[in-house]
Amino acid sequence: MLLIEKTLITAFSLIVIFFIGCAVFLILAFGARKETVKIKNHKNDENIFLIHTSWSNHDRMAIGLDRKLRGGFGFLYPEKYNSDSADPILYKLSNDTLYICSQYKTFNPPVVNHFRTKIILIEHADSLIENSIYKKMGFKVFPGSVSHPFENNDISPK
Numbered sequence: 001m002l003l004i005e006k007t008l009i010t011a012f013s014l015i016v017i018f019f020i021g022c023a024v025f026l027i028l029a030f031g032a033r034k035e036t037v038k039i040k041n042h043k044n045d046e047n048i049f050l051i052h053t054s055w056s057n058h059d060r061m062a063i064g065l066d067r068k069l070r071g072g073f074g075f076l077y078p079e080k081y082n083s084d085s086a087d088p089i090l091y092k093l094s095n096d097t098l099y100i101c102s103q104y105k106t107f108n109p110p111v112v113n114h115f116r117t118k119i120i121l122i123e124h125a126d127s128l129i130e131n132s133i134y135k136k137m138g139f140k141v142f143p144g145s146v147s148h149p150f151e152n153n154d155i156s157p158k
Contacts, residue, residue: 035143036067043096044116052086052143059086061143063100063107065114078111081119090128090139093117101125101139 037050051069052061062069064080076082083106090101100107101122109121128134134141 034069035145037142039091039093039098041093041096041098041117046116048098048115048117050091050142054086061086061089061106063119079114080110081107083107089142090125090134091142092137092139101128101134
């Protein structure tokens, strides 16, 4: 009887370990991941957040006054600059203006605008990427986890 109990306990333990491993894999592979950057505008006493969230093989980005941004396409944020893509952008706060540079039309202005900071969206910023000119001008890359196209000067579409 002792051998049967040990075999059952071992089998049960292996099954539990298998299911825990599957759950961890699914969470890591398909769970939402978020990256945010907080930009403090001291002139206007305002915090602005660049937000990137990804789930499965989908991404989205937004610029908002809070960190709230959920994965999935059904969530609308009329108070944020919303993006239809998650291609890396360049950003820089200068005086009381936030400059957002992208390769394509990335962000749509908010329907309900509570921003006190002026935000200027610059499209087709390829000339800033070549030879890393953006670094000399004080721009940073967002999201930082995907900055490799800028670092390698690879500005071709994904």
